[in-house]
Amino acid sequence: MMETGPDLRTAGQARPGCPVSQVKDKLRRAGLRPTRQRICLGWLLFGKGDRHITADTLFDEAQRARVPLTLATVYNTLKQFTDAGLLRQIAVEGRKAYFDTDVTDHHHFLVDGEGELIDAPHTSAPLTVTDLPAAPAGYEIKRVDVIIRLRRRSGAPRRISGAQAP
Amino acid sequence: MMETGPDLRTAGQARPGCPVSQVKDKLRRAGLRPTRQRICLGWLLFGKGDRHITADTLFDEAQRARVPLTLATVYNTLKQFTDAGLLRQIAVEGRKAYFDTDVTDHHHFLVDGEGELIDAPHTSAPLTVTDLPAAPAGYEIKRVDVIIRLRRRSGAPRRISGAQAP
DNA sequence: TTACGTGCAAATAATTTGCAGTCCC
DNA sequence: GGGACTGCAAATTATTTGCACGTAA
Numbered sequence: 001m002m003e004t005g006p007d008l009r010t011a012g013q014a015r016p017g018c019p020v021s022q023v024k025d026k027l028r029r030a031g032l033r034p035t036r037q038r039i040c041l042g043w044l045l046f047g048k049g050d051r052h053i054t055a056d057t058l059f060d061e062a063q064r065a066r067v068p069l070t071l072a073t074v075y076n077t078l079k080q081f082t083d084a085g086l087l088r089q090i091a092v093e094g095r096k097a098y099f100d101t102d103v104t105d106h107h108h109f110l111v112d113g114e115g116e117l118i119d120a121p122h123t124s125a126p127l128t129v130t131d132l133p134a135a136p137a138g139y140e141i142k143r144v145d146v147i148i149r150l151r152r153r154s155g156a157p158r159r160i161s162g163a164q165a166p
Numbered sequence: 167m168m169e170t171g172p173d174l175r176t177a178g179q180a181r182p183g184c185p186v187s188q189v190k191d192k193l194r195r196a197g198l199r200p201t202r203q204r205i206c207l208g209w210l211l212f213g214k215g216d217r218h219i220t221a222d223t224l225f226d227e228a229q230r231a232r233v234p235l236t237l238a239t240v241y242n243t244l245k246q247f248t249d250a251g252l253l254r255q256i257a258v259e260g261r262k263a264y265f266d267t268d269v270t271d272h273h274h275f276l277v278d279g280e281g282e283l284i285d286a287p288h289t290s291a292p293l294t295v296t297d298l299p300a301a302p303a304g305y306e307i308k309r310v311d312v313i314i315r316l317r318r319r320s321g322a323p324r325r326i327s328g329a330q331a332p
Numbered sequence: 333t334t335a336c337g338t339g340c341a342a343a344t345a346a347t348t349t350g351c352a353g354t355c356c357c
Numbered sequence: 358g359g360g361a362c363t364g365c366a367a368a369t370t371a372t373t374t375g376c377a378c379g380t381a382a
Contacts, residue, residue: 035362038352055347070364075347091276091313095346095371098259107267109301110257112308133286135275139316142278146312147257150305164300170351199381221372236339241372261346261371 019047030084040067041077045087050102052090052117090117091145107146120148185213196250206233211253216268218256218283248309256283257311273312286314 024034024041032038044061045053053061059074078099081087090098092110098117100108109118135141169242189208190200200205204326210227211219225240244265247253256264258276266274275284301307 033361035356037363063225071324072348072365073363076363089259091257092342093255093257093263095261097346107299109299109305111305118302133273133314134285135314135316139275139277139318141314142317143315144312145315146310148299148301148307149309149311150301152305173340199336201381238340238373239338242338245373263371 019043021046024037026086030081030086032080032084037067037069037073038077038080040065040069041074042081042086045081045101050100050119052098052100052119054096091147092117105143107148109148109150111150111152120146171187185209189213192252196252198246198250203233203235203239204243204246206231206235207240208247208252210266211247215264216285218264218266218285220262222263233238258283258313271309273314275314275316277316286312 004082020039020043021047023039026046027034027038028040040062041058044058045051048062054080055071055074055078058078059069059071062069078087078097079104082089082099085103087099087101088103090100090108092098100119102119107120110116111118186209189205189212192212193200193208195205197225198207206228207224210224210231210233211217221237221240221244224244225237228240229236244253244263248255248265251269253265253267254269256266256274258264266285270287273286275286277284
């Protein structure tokens with residue numbers, strides 16, 4: 001499948017109103033200089049709705065979009081975007097780092113065994129956590145991450161593992 | 167500080183009633199052959215209450231306890247214990263794998279910036295998660311992991327990040 | 333005895349870094 | 358023009374693996 005968006009190789013040029021310009025604005029607002037590489041990666045990341053990526057997923061996409069950049073730049077850019085608040089790193093065990101373009105509060109499904117990550121819909125009411133333990137003295141709560149682990153198979157009754165009694 | 171427990175170098179010998187024998191039983195019940203290395207690591211892991219460790223934390227402890235084993239064995243053993251349900255791997259972002267000797271349902275505080283993990287006390291009522299999104303078709307929920315991210319500093323009012331409005 | 337475990341060292345995998353050259357403002 | 362950014366390759370860090378030897382049952 002070919003990309004249908006603007007030619008990313010010319011992303012450096014000003015084209016007000018086009019998605020590329022929106023990415024440039026987004027970068028500038030985040031305090032990042034809008035270089036060609038950042039614009040391209042930003043376009044890939046933010047131009048398609050919310051998504052989860054790893055460094056080499058994104059690197060592959062960039063290559064398929066014929067954007068010349070290196071894996072090291074992808075790593076650096078992901079970190080810079082994360083520091084700037086444009087991305088959020090998702091806590092999953094395993095060696096790969098996953099990033100989420102959706103930085104609003106929501107949670108994730110993780111399919112057991114393989115690293116398949118699915119956004120938990122925050123279409124419904126935002127998740128509520130009650131009886132949250134108090135933070136230890138000297139600390140404050142910054143964020144609560146929830147990972148809902150899934151097992152393949154179906155048919156079994158849906159239960160909340162965190163609760164002691166059904 | 168010196169260890170006050172039994173000499174782990176003789177862990178292979180039967181000594182009914184001593185902690186080492188309890189570890190051997192635990193291993194056997196889990197279907198693992200109680201070898202010297204597993205007994206030593208099991209004793210280090212389970213002999214001191216609930217704790218979080220990484221492969222090289224545990225390796226260090228083993229060395230300090232003058233137990234001769236290799237880092238590779240520590241890795242293998244951690245995986246075997248985890249598969250056997252004696253340990254649980256904690257989902258934290260970052261390259262290191264953390265393991266928890268407490269396999270009951272509970273959650274974790276994670277201090278921002280550094281990999282400091284603290285058990286959330288499950289002394290209070292077990293954490294309740296409401297409005298949990300339904301699992302996608304074909305899947306069932308196996309477990310829900312919650313990581314409560316902390317920021318140093320204090321004084322700020324305790325708030326639940328999952329809530330939408332300030 | 334014999335299959336299961338372990339030690340060792342080398343292989344992988346993911347990510348980071350140093351430095352020379354390039355590009356944005 | 359000057360400092361911020363990138364490319365490249367080599368370095369690090371965390372973990373896994375293959376194979377010869379050791380040991381529990």
